[in-house]
Amino acid sequence: MxxxxxxxxxxxxxxDLxxxxxxxxNEKDEDKQELLMAMYEYELGRKQKEVINRKEFII
Structure with missing residues (x-):
């Protein structure tokens, strides 16, 4: 990388998410909006994995 x-x-x-x-x-440019959403979704998924991988996490 x-x-x-x-x-x-x-x-x-x-x-901050x-x-x-x-x-x-709020982004008007469609390409920029897609990029920002991808960044948001990446970080959201990363934070969800952190929570799920916690020892005290129970479904």
Whole structure:
């Protein structure tokens, strides 16, 4: 992974999910909106995995 890609992932991981979601929904440019939604969904999935993998998580 390139250094720039690592920085993007780090930025996404450190951005509040609500901010990403709002930016995506308010973006007028369709391509940018798709990118922001992909970033939001990536981070949402990552956080969900963290919760599921906790020892105290019970279904």
């Amino acid at each position: 390139t250094e720039n890609a690592k920085k993007i992932f780090e930025l996404v991981e450190n951005t 609500e901010i990403l979601r709002k930016q995506a929904f």
